[in-house]
Amino acid sequence: MSQLPVDCLNEIFEYLEDDRFTLYSCILVNRLWCGTSVSIFWRDIYNYSTSNFSTLIACLPNESKEILYENRIIISPSTSKFPTFNYAAFCKILSINRVYYKIRGLLRNQQTISSQNLNNYIHIMVREIFKMLMNQITSLKSL
16 A cells, blocks of 8 residues: 655645544544544644643653642542653643633642632642743644
């Protein structure tokens, strides 16, 4: 079976940027398609689901994970595995409000904590995520 060159696949997948379902399906085809389409799928943080944020938490450096642990912020077991890609490096469009909103939902679903502690936990987790993103992003297009 002949394969399209990566640059051709990239051009095709660029047209699918707004079709998240189809783009996600491309990630599942094979390694070449996955590696090519994942960067487009992860480009815009506004489109991230709660599970995308769980994956970002898995990308946090050990230092950040230790800070979360020291502050009694429970990280689900699914985020303890090392991710396939450095997803944070793909983020090009960052919405600060969206990060706060999704982290609030993630923490609210994972833990039973008081609303006072919830805000503190959100700030700690968001700070660590932004720290990671700022260290990874080489060409942020939009903030």
